[in-house]
Amino acid sequence: MCIFCKIINREIPSNIILENEDFLAFHDINPKAPVHVLAIPKVHVDSFNEVAPEIMKNMTKFIQDVAKEMNIDKSGYRVITNVGENGAQEVKHLHFHIFGGAKLSWSHLSDANPKSMI
Numbered sequence: 001m002c003i004f005c006k007i008i009n010r011e012i013p014s015n016i017i018l019e020n021e022d023f024l025a026f027h028d029i030n031p032k033a034p035v036h037v038l039a040i041p042k043v044h045v046d047s048f049n050e051v052a053p054e055i056m057k058n059m060t061k062f063i064q065d066v067a068k069e070m071n072i073d074k075s076g077y078r079v080i081t082n083v084g085e086n087g088a089q090e091v092k093h094l095h096f097h098i099f100g101g102a103k104l105s106w107s108h109l110s111d112a113n114p115k116s117m118i
């Protein structure tokens, strides 16, 4: 069982923000911004590559609700999902990082030439 499925099953503790029948949101263990929450579906899906559009429909609303719950919906925030090796995905259970609580930077993402594919 993956680590996020264990969090869903309460086999591993987490700091939960919001939960409903289908989704769970909790604080990231290694925060990279004052607000850094992970939102996940309770059904195991490896990554964004495999997720069904029907799940994303309600996932979108859930992420919006997390932003409201954390009081960052008006000030602004960033949503990121890492996919696969080049996406630097460590945990193979679909999750959306929700960052906020401060002005976020938008600096370099890799050491490769960003114009090499243009």
Ligand code: DGP
Pocket (backbone or CB within 6 Å): 003, 012, 014, 015, 026, 027, 028, 029, 030, 038, 081, 082, 088, 089, 090, 091, 092
């Ligand atoms: P990613 O690289 O996108 O797969 O990010 C995985 C994130 O999951 C990373 O920011 C750290 C977080 N994380 C990993 N294990 C745990 C855990 O046991 N508890 C919590 N709360 N977060 C975790």
